[in-house]
Amino acid sequence: MRYFHSMRILSVLLSFMLVLSLEATDFGDHSSSTLTTKAWENFAAEEYDDALACINKCEELYGAKAKTMNAGLKDYAAKDTASKLWALNDVGTCMFVKGELYAKKGDKAKAVAAYKKLIKDYQYAQCWDTKGWFWQPAKAAKQKVIELEFDM
Numbered sequence: 001m002r003y004f005h006s007m008r009i010l011s012v013l014l015s016f017m018l019v020l021s022l023e024a025t026d027f028g029d030h031s032s033s034t035l036t037t038k039a040w041e042n043f044a045a046e047e048y049d050d051a052l053a054c055i056n057k058c059e060e061l062y063g064a065k066a067k068t069m070n071a072g073l074k075d076y077a078a079k080d081t082a083s084k085l086w087a088l089n090d091v092g093t094c095m096f097v098k099g100e101l102y103a104k105k106g107d108k109a110k111a112v113a114a115y116k117k118l119i120k121d122y123q124y125a126q127c128w129d130t131k132g133w134f135w136q137p138a139k140a141a142k143q144k145v146i147e148l149e150f151d152m
Contacts (some may be wrong), residue, residue, distance in 0.1 A: 005114040025053035032062045032090035039097045048101055055101075065120055066091035073124040082126050082134050092118055092125020096137035099144060108148050115141035115148075 028034035042051035069088040070137035095118035102111035108114055118125070118141045126134040 036090040036093050055098045058094045062087040088125050091126040092122035092137050112148050115145045131133045
């Protein structure tokens with residue numbers, strides 16, 4: 001009987017630890033912009049698990065909306081209207097960070113997969129640079145794919 005009681009206590013403790021580990025990442029207000037900012041910040045701090053958690057959460061919550069926005073475009077939005085494509089821009093940026101993260105970790109196959117997903121699903125995403133302009137993650141991803149596949 002003691003054995004079963006000890007096993008039950010151990011099971012409860014392991015479950016508690018699992019819940020704590022799943023809630024370890026701070027998603028802030030769960031908005032796409034917060035998740036994207038946190039993905040960049042965690043990547044820069046080399047907190048890769050938290051960065052991936054934010055990236056995956058952003059895609060989970062906003063990926064469908066981003067794909068719909070992308071499908072309605074034939075070219076990049078003008079600077080004055082680009083911010084209206086918030087889901088596309090944030091999910092696309094997260095995919096770029098995901099590619100960068102895997103490249104930095106040395107997992108070229110996963111990096112290429114993330115970049116190719118960006119190019120395919122979020123082609124017209126734009127990312128605001130604090131210097132005052134938008135840049136296009138998919139354009140940068142195309143170059144990264146060439147470099148990584150050449151080096152594989």
